[in-house]
Each structure stands twice: as C-alpha cells, then as structure tokens.
Amino acid sequence: TEHRISSAYHLETNGQRERDNRTLKSALVKLVNEKGDDWDMYILGILFAYHTSINASTKCTPFQVMYCRSAKLPIDLSIKPPKSIEQANTKVLQAFSMMREAINAKIDLNITNAQKHQKHNFDNRHSNSKVLSPGASVYIKNSKQMHQMGSKMEPRWIGLCKIIVLLDKGRVILENINTGKKLKDIYNIANFKVYDSNNKAEDGNSKIKKTITVSHSKIKKLES
Structure with a gap:
C-alpha cells in the first residue's frame, strides 16, 4: 500500500486527516458564536477530548495508540496513586514492547471489522431504497x-x-x-x-x- 503525504496545497492526498478535521469542525460548530470567529477559544479542549475518546474503528483512544498508555485526565490527577517499587528499565521496556504488540493486534482486528461495517453502511446509503412522496x-x-x-x-x-x-x-x-x-x-x-x-x-x-x-x-x- 502506498501512503501519500499531504502538503499545504494537496490536502486531499490524506483522507484520514481530512476526516479528522471534519470531526473537529463538527464539534466546533456546536460551541462557536454566530459569527464563528471564536473557534480558537475551544480548539484545545476539543483536541484533548478527541485524543482521549475511543475511536469507533480502532476501539482505542488516539492517545493510547501513540503512547501505549491511557491519558491522565483531571480526575486522575486529583487521586494520589499508591506507592509502588520502581521497576528496572529493562522490565519497563519489555512491558512497553508487549503493550505495543497487543495494541497493534487489537487495532488491526478492530479496523477490519469497522471496514466491513462501513461498507455495509455505504451500500445502504447509496442504494435506491430511499422512498419519498409528495408532501414529505x-x-x-x-x-x-x-x-x-x-x-x-x-x-x-x-x-x-x-x-x-x-x-x-x-x-x-x-x-x-x-x-x-x-x-x-x-x-x-x-x-x-x-x-x-x-x-x-x-x-x-x-x-x-x-x-x-x-x-x-x-x-x-x-x-x-
């Protein structure tokens, strides 16, 4: 599979990024004023919510996929974690590697299932089953x-x-x-x-x- 990197003048080469932007815009529309010129007041909060929300296809949060751990939310910072013995660096690296392999395997399976579901929805949306009548x-x-x-x-x-x-x-x-x-x-x-x-x-x-x-x-x- 060839992956094309998008540029400032050819954003359409990266469909996933365009879909991410659409999700962010949909969230911003619900918060901005009537002129839509105060979106910069909300973008950081929306990005944090997006990065810590479970993706419908991968079943993982973007933060978890990137860092192999769950994000620290404000509620987590208010609770002091129990004291534990510091692990050796080798054990930490081994645990990180195992977690990365487990997450990648989980994501591959979830994306395959999501693609089947998305194809089914696409076929339904583009079928001729929609029936409309005068007065609707x-x-x-x-x-x-x-x-x-x-x-x-x-x-x-x-x-x-x-x-x-x-x-x-x-x-x-x-x-x-x-x-x-x-x-x-x-x-x-x-x-x-x-x-x-x-x-x-x-x-x-x-x-x-x-x-x-x-x-x-x-x-x-x-x-x-």
Missing part, C-alpha cells in the same frame, strides 16, 4: 457550508421544505414550508435529510441525533 418534509444540504470559504461553521442542513413534485432520476421540486413559495432550483434526494413527526431527521437508515434549525432567511434565499 425534508432538510436540504447546505452547499455553501461545504464549498464556500469562511462558511465551515455554518449548519450542514437548512430547511424546512416540502416535496411538491417528484421527477425522474431522483429529482424533486420543493417549496418553503414557512412561506409556501416554490424553490427555484431542482434538488436530488441524495442531498436530503428526511424530517419525521418525532422531530428527527433521517437519511435512508441513518439518523442524526440533533434536529438542525436555521434562520428563516437562509432557506428564503433559495426561493424563486
């Missing part, structure tokens, strides 16, 4: 947040809209639920989160934990 309420993916510079801290979804016409190839015509006006563009169902009566949004078989609400002005800009 949906959120629209915020393309500005994804592509326009300076918009990373904006919500990923805007809405609420209603499907009024179903076209071919998964295309639909929408209207703004608040104003009743038709949106000027035609959208594909791949860019929707379906809103249900339980105040949740669904995308195929997956659900988001928090319903996104945005200002009326954002969705109004999409009207014809």
Whole structure:
C-alpha cells in the first residue's frame, strides 16, 4: 500500500486527516458564536477530548495508540496513586514492547471489522431504497457550508421544505414550508435529510441525533 503525504496545497492526498478535521469542525460548530470567529477559544479542549475518546474503528483512544498508555485526565490527577517499587528499565521496556504488540493486534482486528461495517453502511446509503412522496418534509444540504470559504461553521442542513413534485432520476421540486413559495432550483434526494413527526431527521437508515434549525432567511434565499 502506498501512503501519500499531504502538503499545504494537496490536502486531499490524506483522507484520514481530512476526516479528522471534519470531526473537529463538527464539534466546533456546536460551541462557536454566530459569527464563528471564536473557534480558537475551544480548539484545545476539543483536541484533548478527541485524543482521549475511543475511536469507533480502532476501539482505542488516539492517545493510547501513540503512547501505549491511557491519558491522565483531571480526575486522575486529583487521586494520589499508591506507592509502588520502581521497576528496572529493562522490565519497563519489555512491558512497553508487549503493550505495543497487543495494541497493534487489537487495532488491526478492530479496523477490519469497522471496514466491513462501513461498507455495509455505504451500500445502504447509496442504494435506491430511499422512498419519498409528495408532501414529505425534508432538510436540504447546505452547499455553501461545504464549498464556500469562511462558511465551515455554518449548519450542514437548512430547511424546512416540502416535496411538491417528484421527477425522474431522483429529482424533486420543493417549496418553503414557512412561506409556501416554490424553490427555484431542482434538488436530488441524495442531498436530503428526511424530517419525521418525532422531530428527527433521517437519511435512508441513518439518523442524526440533533434536529438542525436555521434562520428563516437562509432557506428564503433559495426561493424563486
């Protein structure tokens, strides 16, 4: 397997780093102010939380993978550890080596299982099983947040809209639920989160934990 190192102008060569950045941005969005210009006040705390959280694929924290031990959390510093006899350096190195081998073996197994699970989810998301009908309420993916510079801290979804016409190839015509006006563009169902009566949004078989609400002005800009 060839691993390409990313550079300042070719970040796309390192997909794992891009995924890490996306996780950090999602956490920052929940804390920053409306302008999104105070993210530097929270980044260190979010990084610490990320480094000490269990990864879904490896089942280990990034800190544990890096240093072969668990991180010292604030609660750990408030409790004095019991006194113990200092071990010889050779025993410490042996224990470290054994721990590294055990962690690597565990990570390899967990990543293999995670890849199978991710493939299953990918196949479900890209299947034609999503069924929508006129009258269904949906959120629209915020393309500005994804592509326009300076918009990373904006919500990923805007809405609420209603499907009024179903076209071919998964295309639909929408209207703004608040104003009743038709949106000027035609959208594909791949860019929707379906809103249900339980105040949740669904995308195929997956659900988001928090319903996104945005200002009326954002969705109004999409009207014809």
